[in-house]
Amino acid sequence: MKSKYVVLASALLISVATFAQKDQIKAAEKALKGGKSQEAATILAEAESLLSNASDAEKAQFFFLKGNASLDLATKKVNADKNLEIATVAYKNLMDVEKASGKVKYTPQAVTSMKDIKFSLINAAIADSKIDKHSESARKLYDAYLLDKNDTINLYYAASTYVNAKEYVKALELYENLKNINYSGKxxxxxxxxxxxxxxxxxxxxxxxxxxxxxxxxxxxxxxxxPSKRGEIYKNMALILVEGGKTEEAKKAISEARLSNPDDTSLVLTEANLYLETKDFETYKKLIGEVLAKNPNDADLTFNLGVISGNAGNVADAEKYYARAIEIKPDYINAYINLAALKLEAERPIIDEMNKLGTSAKDMKRYDVLKLQRENIFKSVIPSLKKAYDLDPANKDVAKTLLNVYSALEMTAESKALKAKM
The missing domain is CATH 3.30.1490 (Dna Ligase; domain 1)
Incomplete structure (x- = not known):
């Protein structure tokens, strides 16, 4: 007989708990309707321990109210990050419950609310990024992607932001995800x-x-x-892998990407750059040849080849590619700027040597030779700088560089005219 009383008492406890929970859910709903989101959240937190005894309908209502209360608090800037996270989990739990039960009541509203959360996360991520809180920004962008995996651009931005945060392991993980879904962004x-x-x-x-x-x-x-972002994705993957001493893995990753995307020239450039980094110049030249053969009149591509060659210290090739880019696209301002900068690089060793010279007759003679070489460099960049300035008069760096060149060459009239325009 005693065991029967125990069973009866247990059933009574469950019944009492169920009634208590129903009352708490009703109280939370009333508080939420009255705009008292914090009060609703507190009531629901107290009721959560009794959730295991609730029906599916009650569980769904509980999670729906919890999500709404947390989202409202986040909207009111009350511990926004934490409450957005709580709301997201609550809505996901709600949808899981209704999916399992086969009875859908709150899911459509939860889906709409999750869209609001997604945009709140994106806006918060942008705000974090502006004040260099890159880790927080990246996490929020990744959370936004998890809320809507069809919006893959948030996964791409999250990976890029983790790079800015110097969290390379996490960035590589997300880049692997982008690789697996063959993300392009084009x-x-x-x-x-x-x-x-x-x-x-x-x-x-x-x-x-x-x-x-x-x-x-x-x-x-x-x-x-x-344009396609695959080149940037695999470039960053390669850089992270190479930094970790995994050069062969980097080569393999890009090679696999090219097999899947044979027409994506950005990947060829990325692979070429990798071989350049590892000083395999023969493979680098071969890959560059492939790119040019496919796109002889692509100004952007030709310009990129100039950048890669310049970074490799191959001045002659870089100058050739920049000139070709200008030939294809006469208003390509960055090509003019880079061409001028490339030529001005030759001034550094001249200045270094001039500073080391003494006052002997031999040194003074050498000084005059170097001075003439320096002047010739300045004269050679004037056409590029003038064209760049004409294309973008608001570019202060170009204007300042051109002014310095005029001053060095004692071109007083030109210097005064330029200053009048600045």
């Missing part, structure tokens, strides 16, 4: 000028942008081609 961005702000707004689709233009809220629509 596409088209759509813009139009907002009539109210006079600033360009971004649109996810051409349809949305064109509708705004048609409604008269925007004007000057334009498209911008977004």
């Amino acid at each position: 596409g088209t961005s759509y813009f139009a000028v907002n009539k109210l702000t006079n600033e360009e707004d971004f649109f996810a689709t051409a349809k949305e942008r064109d509708l705004s233009v048609k409604l008269g809220t925007h004007l000057k629509p334009r498209n911008e081609v977004v």
